[in-house]
Amino acid sequence: MLAFRRISTSIAGRPAPRLNAVAAACVRALPIARYTQGPGPEANRGNIDYNVHYRADESTRNRPAASQSQTQLAEAALKHVPTMGWTVQALGAGAVDLGYPTVLHGLFPGGGADLIDYFLQKSKNEMRAEMEQLDLASMKITQKIRTACIMRLKLTAPYIARWPDALGIMAQPPNAPMSLRNLGELVDEMWYLAGDRSADLNWYSKRTLLAGVYTSTELYMTQDKSPDFQETWKFLDRRLQDVGTLGRTTAEVTNYLQFGIRSAFGVLSSLGHKTPFDRR
Amino acid sequence: MPRPFLIRHLARNHLQRRLQSTVTYAAPTDAAAGAVPNASPPPPPPAPLTQEQKDLIASMLRVDQAGELGANWIYKGQMAVFENDPKVGPVVQHMWDQEKFHLSTFDELIGKNRVRPTALRPLWEFAGYTLGAGTALIGKEAAMACTEAVETVIGEHYNDQLRELLKIDHPEVAKLRAVIKQFRDEELEHLDTAVVHDAKNAPAYPGLNAAIQQGCRAAIWVATRV
Amino acid sequence: MWTASRALAFPLRRLPGTTAARQFHASVCVRHAAPPLTSPGPPPPVHEANPDPALPPPPSDSTAGPTTHFGFRTIPEHEKETLVGKVFGNVAQSYDLMNDVMSGGVHRLWKDHYMRTLAPSSTTQHLDVAGGTGDIAFRFLDHVRGVTPGGGLGTAKVTVVDINPAMLEVGKRRALDLGYRDSTHLEFLEGNAENLHQIPDASVDLYTIAFGIRNCTHVDRVLAEAYRVLKPGGRLSVLEFSSVNNPLLGPLYEFYSFRIIPAMGDLVAGDRESYAYLVESIRKFPAQPVFRDMIKTAGFKVQGQGWEDLTFGVAAIHTGFKI
Numbered sequence: 001m002l003a004f005r006r007i008s009t010s011i012a013g014r015p016a017p018r019l020n021a022v023a024a025a026c027v028r029a030l031p032i033a034r035y036t037q038g039p040g041p042e043a044n045r046g047n048i049d050y051n052v053h054y055r056a057d058e059s060t061r062n063r064p065a066a067s068q069s070q071t072q073l074a075e076a077a078l079k080h081v082p083t084m085g086w087t088v089q090a091l092g093a094g095a096v097d098l099g100y101p102t103v104l105h106g107l108f109p110g111g112g113a114d115l116i117d118y119f120l121q122k123s124k125n126e127m128r129a130e131m132e133q134l135d136l137a138s139m140k141i142t143q144k145i146r147t148a149c150i151m152r153l154k155l156t157a158p159y160i161a162r163w164p165d166a167l168g169i170m171a172q173p174p175n176a177p178m179s180l181r182n183l184g185e186l187v188d189e190m191w192y193l194a195g196d197r198s199a200d201l202n203w204y205s206k207r208t209l210l211a212g213v214y215t216s217t218e219l220y221m222t223q224d225k226s227p228d229f230q231e232t233w234k235f236l237d238r239r240l241q242d243v244g245t246l247g248r249t250t251a252e253v254t255n256y257l258q259f260g261i262r263s264a265f266g267v268l269s270s271l272g273h274k275t276p277f278d279r280r
Numbered sequence: 281m282p283r284p285f286l287i288r289h290l291a292r293n294h295l296q297r298r299l300q301s302t303v304t305y306a307a308p309t310d311a312a313a314g315a316v317p318n319a320s321p322p323p324p325p326p327a328p329l330t331q332e333q334k335d336l337i338a339s340m341l342r343v344d345q346a347g348e349l350g351a352n353w354i355y356k357g358q359m360a361v362f363e364n365d366p367k368v369g370p371v372v373q374h375m376w377d378q379e380k381f382h383l384s385t386f387d388e389l390i391g392k393n394r395v396r397p398t399a400l401r402p403l404w405e406f407a408g409y410t411l412g413a414g415t416a417l418i419g420k421e422a423a424m425a426c427t428e429a430v431e432t433v434i435g436e437h438y439n440d441q442l443r444e445l446l447k448i449d450h451p452e453v454a455k456l457r458a459v460i461k462q463f464r465d466e467e468l469e470h471l472d473t474a475v476v477h478d479a480k481n482a483p484a485y486p487g488l489n490a491a492i493q494q495g496c497r498a499a500i501w502v503a504t505r506v
Numbered sequence: 507m508w509t510a511s512r513a514l515a516f517p518l519r520r521l522p523g524t525t526a527a528r529q530f531h532a533s534v535c536v537r538h539a540a541p542p543l544t545s546p547g548p549p550p551p552v553h554e555a556n557p558d559p560a561l562p563p564p565p566s567d568s569t570a571g572p573t574t575h576f577g578f579r580t581i582p583e584h585e586k587e588t589l590v591g592k593v594f595g596n597v598a599q600s601y602d603l604m605n606d607v608m609s610g611g612v613h614r615l616w617k618d619h620y621m622r623t624l625a626p627s628s629t630t631q632h633l634d635v636a637g638g639t640g641d642i643a644f645r646f647l648d649h650v651r652g653v654t655p656g657g658g659l660g661t662a663k664v665t666v667v668d669i670n671p672a673m674l675e676v677g678k679r680r681a682l683d684l685g686y687r688d689s690t691h692l693e694f695l696e697g698n699a700e701n702l703h704q705i706p707d708a709s710v711d712l713y714t715i716a717f718g719i720r721n722c723t724h725v726d727r728v729l730a731e732a733y734r735v736l737k738p739g740g741r742l743s744v745l746e747f748s749s750v751n752n753p754l755l756g757p758l759y760e761f762y763s764f765r766i767i768p769a770m771g772d773l774v775a776g777d778r779e780s781y782a783y784l785v786e787s788i789r790k791f792p793a794q795p796v797f798r799d800m801i802k803t804a805g806f807k808v809q810g811q812g813w814e815d816l817t818f819g820v821a822a823i824h825t826g827f828k829i
Contacts, residue, residue: 041465042378048462050385054452055334055393069807069829088625089653100739101711102627106825107809109623188394197391199345201401 357412628660636718638673
C-alpha cells in the first residue's frame with residue numbers, strides 16, 4: 001500500500017506498466033461516486049430493442065413434418081385403427097383404401113409406433129388450433145389448462161378402445177423416447193397456450209406436474225364408460241385441484257437453499273469467523 | 281482531461297492487453313454495427329432460421345441466463361458483506377443493478393422464445409452466492425479480483441457468441457446481437473471498475489484469478505449442455 | 507495353413523478367361539499395394555498365389571470397349587453375365603450351406619428381419635429377383651400364412667426370377683419338399699433382372715432382390731425394370747451387403763472377408779475363387795448413400811435416409827416407393 005502511495009506522488013519517469021497502479025491510487029483519492037456517475041455503456045440501453053423473437057410459434061423441439069404421402073396414408077390408416085389397432089395391418093388397409101398395395105405401409109418403417117407418433121403430433125397441433133380460437137385472455141390459467149386437456153383428450157376419444165394398445169406400444173423401451181418427447185411437447189404447448197413464460201425451475205415443475213395430471217387422466221379415460229366421459233372430466237378437475245399449488249414448489253426450493261447458506265454461515269459465525277450476517 | 285476519463289482510458293488499455301491474445305475485442309463491435317439495415321437496396325426477405333440455428337440460439341440464451349444468474353448471486357453475496365460499507369457498497373450495488381437487468385432480459389427472452397431454461401438454477405445461485413460472499417469475506421480486493429475474473433470470462437464468452445451470431449443473417453438475430461453487445465460492454469465496464477478498485481492487490485491474486493476463471497469456464501461448459 | 511491354402515488355390519484356374527484372370531491378378535496386386543494390407547507380418551493375399559511369370563502384361567482397358575467390374579477385375583461388360591453365371595453355377599449346390607458358414611447363421615436373421623419389415627399381406631403380389639434358391643420366397647409365404655386369419659395364402663403370390671438355372675433347380679427342389687406343387691402361390695422363372703420381359707408393367711406390389719443386385723452388370727437397368735413392373739404405391743426393397751463404417755469393426759470385417767471367407771469357400775465348397783469373387787463384389791458395391799441416390803434417380807421416392815443398416819452395415823435394406 002505504502003509503495004503505491006509513493007508512486008502516486010511521483011508519476012514522472014515511471015515505466016508505463018505502472019500506470020494502472022497509478023490510476024488505482026488516483027481513484028482511491030476520489031469519492032467513489034465520481035466514477036460510477038460517469039456516462040458508462042449503460043447510457044446506451046435506450047437504443048437497444050430487447051424484443052428479440054426469433055422462434056415464433058413452435059414447440060421446443062420442432063420436428064420435420066410428415067411428408068404429404070405419409071399424411072395421406074396415416075389419415076387413411078387411422079380409420080382402420082378402431083378395428084385393427086395400431087398395427088402395420090391398419091396402415092396396409094389404409095393403403096388399399098387409397099388404391100395402393102398394402103406394402104405401402106413401409107412409408108412408416110416403425111409400423112404402429114410411427115402411426116401413434118403421427119397421431120400424437122397431429123392431435124397436439126389440432127388442440128393448439130382449437131385453443132387459439134378461444135378468448136384465452138379472459139380465462140384463468142387453470143381454466144385454460146383444463147380446457148386444453150379436455151380438448152386434447154377428446155381427440156383421443158374415437159380411438160379410446162384401442163388406446164390401451166397404444167399405451168402398451170409407447171411403453172416399450174425402444175419407443176419410450178418417442179412417447180416422452182410427445183408428452184413433453186404436449187404439456188409445453190399447453191403451458192405456452194396458458195400464457196406461462198416462466199424461465200426458472202417453475203418451467204420444469206409445471207411441466208412435470210401437468211404431465212402427471214394428463215397421463216393419469218388419459219389412463220382413467222380408457223376405463224371410463226360414462227356418457228361423454230363426464231367421469232373423466234371430474235377426475236381431471238380433482239387432479240388439477242391436487243396440484244393447485246403449482247409453482248409454489250420451486251419457490252420453496254429456493255427459500256430452502258438460502259436458508260441452507262445462511263445456516264452454513266451461522267456455523268462459521270459460531271466458530272468465531274466473521275460472516276456477512278454479523279452486521280445485521 | 282477529467283480524471284474519470286483518464287482512468288477509464290487506462291483501464292481499457294489494460295483490458296485490451298488482457299483480451300488481445302484470445303479475443304478480437306473490437307471486431308464484433310464493428311460488425312454488429314452493420315446490423316443497422318442499409319436503406320439503399322430493397323432488402324430481400326431474410327432466410328428463415330434453420331433448426332440448427334434455432335437450437336444454437338436456444339442454447340446460447342440458456343447459458344447466458346445461467347451466467348447472469350451466477351453473476352447476480354455473486355453480487356448478492358458481496359452485498360451481504362459490503363452492505364454497510366460506504367465506499368465499496370455503492371460500487372457493487374451499481375454493478376448488481378445492471379446484472380439484475382441482464383437477468384430479467386434473458387428470463388424474458390427465454391419465456392418468449394420457448395427456450396428451455398437452465399435446469400441447474402439452484403446450483404448457479406448457490407455457487408454464485410458462495411463465491412461472492414466468500415471472496416468478499418477475504419476482503420474488498422479479493423471481491424474485486426473475483427469480479428475481474430468473472431467478468432473477463434463473461435466478456436470473452438459474449439464475444440464468442442457474437443462471433444457465432446455474426447454468421448447468421450436474420451433481423452431478429454441482429455437484435456439479439458445488439459442486446460448481447462450492450463451487455464458485454466456493461467460487463468467489461470464492471471471489469472474496469474474491479475481493476476480500478478485494486479483487484480490486483482488481492483491476496484494470492486494470480487491463483488485466485490486463475491481458479492475463478494477456470495471455474496467460470498467449466499460452469500459455461502456445463503450450462504451450455506444442461 | 508498358409509501353404510495349404512496356396513496349394514488349394516490351384517483349382518481356381520478352372521475359372522474362364524485367361525486374359526481376364528490375368529487382369530484379375532493385376533488388379534488384386536494393385537489393391538493390396540494400399541497401406542492397410544501391406545503390413546510386413548501377415549502372409550501375402552491369397553490371390554497373389556502363383557502369378558504366372560510367363561504372362562504378358564494385361565491389355566489396356568481402352569481396347570476392350572465398355573467395361574465393368576467382376577470382383578476387383580475390370581472386364582468387358584458382355585463377359586460379366588457369363589462369369590457371374592459360372593460363379594453361381596459353381597456354388598449353387600452349396601450356396602445356402604456356405605451362407606450359413608460364412609455369416610454364422612446371421613443371414614437367416616437378416617432375411618427374417620427383412621420379411622418382417624416388408625410385412626406382406628394375403629393380397630401381395632411379390633416378385634423376388636435373383637432369389638433362385640427360394641430363401642426369400644419361402645419366408646414370404648410363411649409370413650403371409652402367419653398374418654392371414656385361418657393361415658391361408660389368399661391371393662398372395664411370389665414369382666422367383668433367377669438368371670441361373672442351377673440356382674432355380676435348388677429352389678424348385680426345396681419347393682417340392684415343402685409341398686408347393688402348383689404355381690398358384692409360387693412360380694420359378696428363368697430371367698434377367700435387367701430385362702424382365704415375362705413380367706407385365708405395373709403388375710407387382712413388392713419387388714425384392716436379396717444379395718443379388720451387386721452381381722448385375724447394369725444396376726441402373728435393374729432399378730429401371732423394377733420401377734416398370736411395380737404398381738403405383740409398390741415397394742422396391744433391396745437387401746445387399748453394404749459398407750461397415752464402424753472404425754473398430756471395419757478392419758476386422760475386412761480381414762474376415764478377404765482372408766477367412768475364401769478359405770472357407772475352399773474348405774466347405776471346394777471353390778476358393780468363386781467365394782473370393784463374392785467378397786470382392788461386395789466391396790465394389792456402392793456405399794449406402796450412393797446406392798440410395800441411384801434408387802432415387804430411377805424414379806423412386808425414398809423415405810427418410812432411405813436405408814436400414816443390419817449388423818453395423820455389413821448388410822443394408824434399401825427401400826424405394828413408386829409414388
